[in-house]
Amino acid sequence: MARQHQLQPYPSTASGRTSSPPSGARLRQRGRRILAGTAAVALLLVGTTACGEKTGSTDSKSSSRPTPKEPFAPAQLAQSWKTPAVEGSPLRTALMTTWHTKAAYYVGRGTGVEILDTATGKKLGVVTPPEPDMHPCGMTEDLTADGIGAIAWLKGDPEASGASCDRVSLVDTRNGNAFLWTKQVSGAPLDGKPLTNDTIRLTFIDGNLLAVMTPNTVVGVHRNGNEEWTWRNPGVPANQYVLNWDMTAHGDRLMVMIGMQGGGWRYWMATLDTKGKELAPEPVPMSVPMGASVNLLDGAAMTALLTPAVGDKDKKPEIVTFTREGSIARGIPLASTAGPAQLYWSSRLGRHHYHDIAVHGSMAYFVAGDSASDTAPAQIIALNLATGATKWTQPVSTITTPRFLGADDDNVYVLGGKASQDMNVYAFSTKDGTKTQISTVKAPDVALSMPGLSVDYNAGSLALTEPGRGRFGTIMFRSPTP
Numbered sequence: 001m002a003r004q005h006q007l008q009p010y011p012s013t014a015s016g017r018t019s020s021p022p023s024g025a026r027l028r029q030r031g032r033r034i035l036a037g038t039a040a041v042a043l044l045l046v047g048t049t050a051c052g053e054k055t056g057s058t059d060s061k062s063s064s065r066p067t068p069k070e071p072f073a074p075a076q077l078a079q080s081w082k083t084p085a086v087e088g089s090p091l092r093t094a095l096m097t098t099w100h101t102k103a104a105y106y107v108g109r110g111t112g113v114e115i116l117d118t119a120t121g122k123k124l125g126v127v128t129p130p131e132p133d134m135h136p137c138g139m140t141e142d143l144t145a146d147g148i149g150a151i152a153w154l155k156g157d158p159e160a161s162g163a164s165c166d167r168v169s170l171v172d173t174r175n176g177n178a179f180l181w182t183k184q185v186s187g188a189p190l191d192g193k194p195l196t197n198d199t200i201r202l203t204f205i206d207g208n209l210l211a212v213m214t215p216n217t218v219v220g221v222h223r224n225g226n227e228e229w230t231w232r233n234p235g236v237p238a239n240q241y242v243l244n245w246d247m248t249a250h251g252d253r254l255m256v257m258i259g260m261q262g263g264g265w266r267y268w269m270a271t272l273d274t275k276g277k278e279l280a281p282e283p284v285p286m287s288v289p290m291g292a293s294v295n296l297l298d299g300a301a302m303t304a305l306l307t308p309a310v311g312d313k314d315k316k317p318e319i320v321t322f323t324r325e326g327s328i329a330r331g332i333p334l335a336s337t338a339g340p341a342q343l344y345w346s347s348r349l350g351r352h353h354y355h356d357i358a359v360h361g362s363m364a365y366f367v368a369g370d371s372a373s374d375t376a377p378a379q380i381i382a383l384n385l386a387t388g389a390t391k392w393t394q395p396v397s398t399i400t401t402p403r404f405l406g407a408d409d410d411n412v413y414v415l416g417g418k419a420s421q422d423m424n425v426y427a428f429s430t431k432d433g434t435k436t437q438i439s440t441v442k443a444p445d446v447a448l449s450m451p452g453l454s455v456d457y458n459a460g461s462l463a464l465t466e467p468g469r470g471r472f473g474t475i476m477f478r479s480p481t482p
Helices: 029-036 038-055
Strands: 076-082 095-100 104-109 112-117 123-126 134-139 148-155 165-172 178-184 193-196 201-205 209-213 217-222 227-232 242-250 253-261 265-272 284-286 293-297 303-307 318-322 328-333 345-348 351-355 358-360 363-368 379-384 390-395 401-407 411-417 423-429 435-441 454-458 461-465 474-478
Touching (some): 095 134, 095 454, 095 461, 104 461, 104 474, 112 134, 148 201, 165 209, 242 293, 293 351, 411 454
Antiparallel strands (some): 217 227, 242 253, 293 303, 358 363, 363 379, 401 411, 423 435
């Protein structure tokens, strides 16, 4: 997996060493206040968690890409093409994301952004960096409705300790992948030098604004290239980093997760609007036990996934929901009579794990139970985020690793994955969980490790991609008939 959160002042004249904040570095007054508020909000989260246990129980980035209405999938899908295993340094072969247009499929890794013909898998080329000796280090999760995406670059050796991911290009996939602009975006200065990282987060807000997350700022850049605003996190105390850890967009809201190092990591959430204004008076602290992790989830609902420490059998994962103003609404334990929640994840370049949880509107869907059981099938759990209650629980099939393909107002769509056998696509009614098989996916020519694969379904094309170096790159399934 690629190195994460290696902060570097830019430009750097040092010999590869990371510069630590000086002992006299000032912490802004607001930064002091968020520390004081930790205990109060921790109690709030504990209280809302208890409430969630009373009202109902069930089960990060999550599966939230827009999906077409029915017919969702052809009656049968079969392997159309397969690309060879990716080559290169393990630190750089990790997947960033995938984009799809009508004719092309983009696979973005730290080694490059490859463009494949959707129908044949033939390599059409790569997204050529704007300057020589540049390497991709971040991408927007998706394209806008009119085919615009953003890619971040670092210049020089991507594995050097001083690698700086601070160039950003806006790409027009409709026009030969032309760059609309390329600009340098780095963090606010610390000890006289702007902070950078070896990866970067990019996301669109309402289509026209690109949010660029640096280690200590978020910069709002209009599609025309103008910098509209800059938001700064609470700052860096003596000998400790306070850094932006993750970021997700939810319509006209932007959630930024802030981490502070010191006796383990502590976390806060800041919620911004499209003008870069912070909606809550202070960032909201998260109560994260030692060894546990927290990840933001994609989707319309503003949510985070709290995962207990490995080996902690007494704690269950939780979905934490937020109001539009950024305060914590409730914590919902992901528990089910079907068994433990299965939070399938795949690694991504420079980011936390991508968890397979489908979020649409006020509903979240997750998998519970033992996918290897030949007697008790894994279950899909529908969770009402507004109330914390389980709406329904429905079985998939035995010896099946369910993966989400998408969700809309009417259905949540699930791939009943198997290692080396035919698979099925099911539609579960959002109303009551009624299951309907809508497609069969013929077994590919290689056994699949379903839990860790990146799954991307769009308009009749199902792509399964290895998130790192594996036995193949991408397998594409399409209808065997034109």
